[in-house]
Amino acid sequence: MKKEINLLIIFFCFGFVVQFFAQTLDSPEITAAEIQDHINYLASDELKGRDTGTEECLEAARYIENEFKKYGLTTFFDGSYLQEFPFISSIQLNENNILTITLPEKELNPVLHEDYITLPFSGNADVDAELVFAGFGISAPKLVYDDYENLDVKDKIVVVLRNHPDQDNPHSEFDNFAPLRKKSSVARDKGAVGIIFVNGYEEFKLGDDLVDFTYDRGGAVTDFAITNIKREVVEEIFNSNGMSFKNHYDKIIKELKPASFNFKNINAKLSAGVEEIETISWNVAGYLPAAYPKFKDEFIVLGAHFDHLGMGGSNSLYQGDDPQVHNGADDNASGTAGVLELAEKFASVRDKLNRNILFVAFSGEEHGLLGSNYFVNNLPIAVNQMVTMINMDMIGRLNDEKSLIVYGTGTSTDWKVFLDDNNGYGFSLTFNDEGYGPSDHSSFYGKEIPVLFFFTGTHTDYHKPSDDADKINTAGEEDVLKYIFDFTYLISNLMEAPDYLLVEKKDMGQIPGRKVWVGTIPDFAGDVDGYKISGVSDGSPAQLGGLQGGDIIIKFGEKKISNIYDFTYALADFVPGDKVKVIVKRGEEEITFEVTLKSK
Numbered sequence: 008m009k010k011e012i013n014l015l016i017i018f019f020c021f022g023f024v025v026q027f028f029a030q031t032l033d034s035p036e037i038t039a040a041e042i043q044d045h046i047n048y049l050a051s052d053e054l055k056g057r058d059t060g061t062e063e064c065l066e067a068a069r070y071i072e073n074e075f076k077k078y079g080l081t082t083f084f085d086g087s088y089l090q091e092f093p094f095i096s097s098i099q100l101n102e103n104n105i106l107t108i109t110l111p112e113k114e115l116n117p118v119l120h121e122d123y124i125t126l127p128f129s130g131n132a133d134v135d136a137e138l139v140f141a142g143f144g145i146s147a148p149k150l151v152y153d154d155y156e157n158l159d160v161k162d163k164i165v166v167v168l169r170n171h172p173d174q175d176n177p178h179s180e181f182d183n184f185a186p187l188r189k190k191s192s193v194a195r196d197k198g199a200v201g202i203i204f205v206n207g208y209e210e211f212k213l214g215d216d217l218v219d220f221t222y223d224r225g226g227a228v229t230d231f232a233i234t235n236i237k238r239e240v241v242e243e244i245f246n247s248n249g250m251s252f253k254n255h256y257d258k259i260i261k262e263l264k265p266a267s268f269n270f271k272n273i274n275a276k277l278s279a280g281v282e283e284i285e286t287i288s289w290n291v292a293g294y295l296p297a298a299y300p301k302f303k304d305e306f307i308v309l310g311a312h313f314d315h316l317g318m319g320g321s322n323s324l325y326q327g328d329d330p331q332v333h334n335g336a337d338d339n340a341s342g343t344a345g346v347l348e349l350a351e352k353f354a355s356v357r358d359k360l361n362r363n364i365l366f367v368a369f370s371g372e373e374h375g376l377l378g379s380n381y382f383v384n385n386l387p388i389a390v391n392q393m394v395t396m397i398n399m400d401m402i403g404r405l406n407d408e409k410s411l412i413v414y415g416t417g418t419s420t421d422w423k424v425f426l427d428d429n430n431g432y433g434f435s436l437t438f439n440d441e442g443y444g445p446s447d448h449s450s451f452y453g454k455e456i457p458v459l460f461f462f463t464g465t466h467t468d469y470h471k472p473s474d475d476a477d478k479i480n481t482a483g484e485e486d487v488l489k490y491i492f493d494f495t496y497l498i499s500n501l502m503e504a505p506d507y508l509l510v511e512k513k514d515m516g517q518i519p520g521r522k523v524w525v526g527t528i529p530d531f532a533g534d535v536d537g538y539k540i541s542g543v544s545d546g547s548p549a550q551l552g553g554l555q556g557g558d559i560i561i562k563f564g565e566k567k568i569s570n571i572y573d574f575t576y577a578l579a580d581f582v583p584g585d586k587v588k589v590i591v592k593r594g595e596e597e598i599t600f601e602v603t604l605k606s607k
């Protein structure tokens with residue numbers, strides 16, 4: 008009897024334990040507790056901010072992979088959940104950085120890192136040329152200021168001041184002409200083969216720091232050497248011509264007039280060598296196969312990026328000096344938890360899904376949508392088999408008003424109706440028609456796939472170490488995910504896949520305040536010589552002119568284009584209505600188009 012009682016108790020306990028696990032830990036339902044668990048892990052200090060391509064990024068990928076396995080998803084990449092992709096993680100100076108300046112009486116050999124530095128966006132070039140002083144390196148006829156007027160810099164190296172002559176004015180029109188990339192681009196257009204930047208003797212900034220050698224992902228100013236040198240070296244150059252750099256600088260500032268000239272008998276041998284470092288990172292994908300044979304070729308994609316900023320870097324908004332883990336709980340452990348919870352939930356109703364549902368976690372998003380861009384261009388299926396892409400990025404901060412922002416609502420005819428009809432959670436919905444945008448859905452929209460992007464809004468912890476797991480509104484996220492589940496379930500069972508609509512988009516390469524519109528959508532993924540576009544907006548000058556996604560613009564008017572900055576600077580020379588000759592590389596071919604610029 009006693010024994011039997013013991014057994015009963017054991018059975019009772021066992022049953023209780025099984026039930027407990029079944030309903031909370033391993034429940035297929037979308038629950039706030041599971042959302043919190045996933046985010047606690049992904050946004051932990053241990054994962055060091057999941058920077059793309061790092062060991063911790065791979066750990067996060069393995070965690071997602073393991074969950075997909077648990078839910079019984081089918082591997083998407085030939086027996087694997089993981090997809091590797093290459094990317095440029097950083098740059099470094101190679102052996103070929105040498106500067107020798109020959110004065111009439113002696114030779115100067117400035118020391119790299121101490122006396123001078125090659126700029127991160129310098130092309131790889133070896134030049135040997137005469138030196139010319141080109142003031143601030145500004146050519147602005149509209150401001151009646153041209154450092155290059157009557158100055159022949161063809162095949163020369165120009166010495167150029169940083170900043171501009173109107174630096175006391177916080178809203179100076181010269182600001183647009185001051186970026187070092189812009190000045191480099193202008194000098195190259197004028198025929199120079201290299202540029203040497205130097206700090207002026209600015210009244211409130213007497214230091215003489217060299218430019219930081221940090222990668223801006225912007226692409227190099229090719230066939231051109233760019234360097235920054237200390238003032239004392241430039242003083243020696245001036246002195247050898249019987250002049251004072253300080254006096255010359257003061258004169259320009261005082262008179263606000265260019266004072267460019269050719270140095271006499273001064274030559275520089277300048278070699279610039281910047282090397283890109285390629286690394287591997289990962290996407291993770293698995294799917295639930297369609298239960299209905301008729302739609303077995305169609306995929307609905309549910310995605311989110313799982314990478315974040317690591318210990319900071321140039322995208323961080325953190326002001327402190329000591330590096331800190333950027334946990335990225337909302338951005339985007341919240342969206343990643345969303346992919347996991349939705350995968351688990353959909354797996355529990357897998358026999359009711361008429362279309363395939365594909366779950367993807369991307370990395371490389373914070374560096375410019377690198378993972379999703381690689382994904383859409385390296386698929387094990389045809390790209391048009393993906394009939395809808397739903398992206399979740401920062402869905403963990405639902406506020407008391409339950410404000411939920413949905414982008415992409417103009418990319419398919421019925422999106423708004425479906426979204427409104429399924430809003431059984433009291434969300435205050437804000438719709439934005441745009442299909443392109445600053446997250447991974449953009450890569451899919453560029454492939455003419457209807458998209459939606461869910462977002463609970465930005466906040467003061469955005470891109471800071473304080474974006475922590477304990478600030479997530481998990482109950483709110485549970486509602487967001489249930490809403491996305493309802494919506495996706497509906498789409499998966501439609502008799503016809505959603506249609507695709509083009510939404511007109513203003514140009515992202517446009518200078519704010521200027522009215523010229525081209526309508527190109529940049530592609531940040533490729534490492535190309537030129538400005539690569541991922542698409543063109545409907546009705547845009549680019550589209551009407553004949554440009555298309557994948558084209559690489561290499562010349563715009565008379566200007567050589569080797570990166571997106573060159574393109575942006577080129578636009579500044581035109582007004583709406585101008586006809587511009589645009590040369591693009593399409594595959595192996597070079598094609599010339601005429602584009603008539605519009606205003607926007």
Ligand SMILES: [Zn+2]
Binds near residue numbers: 312
């Ligand atoms: Zn994000």
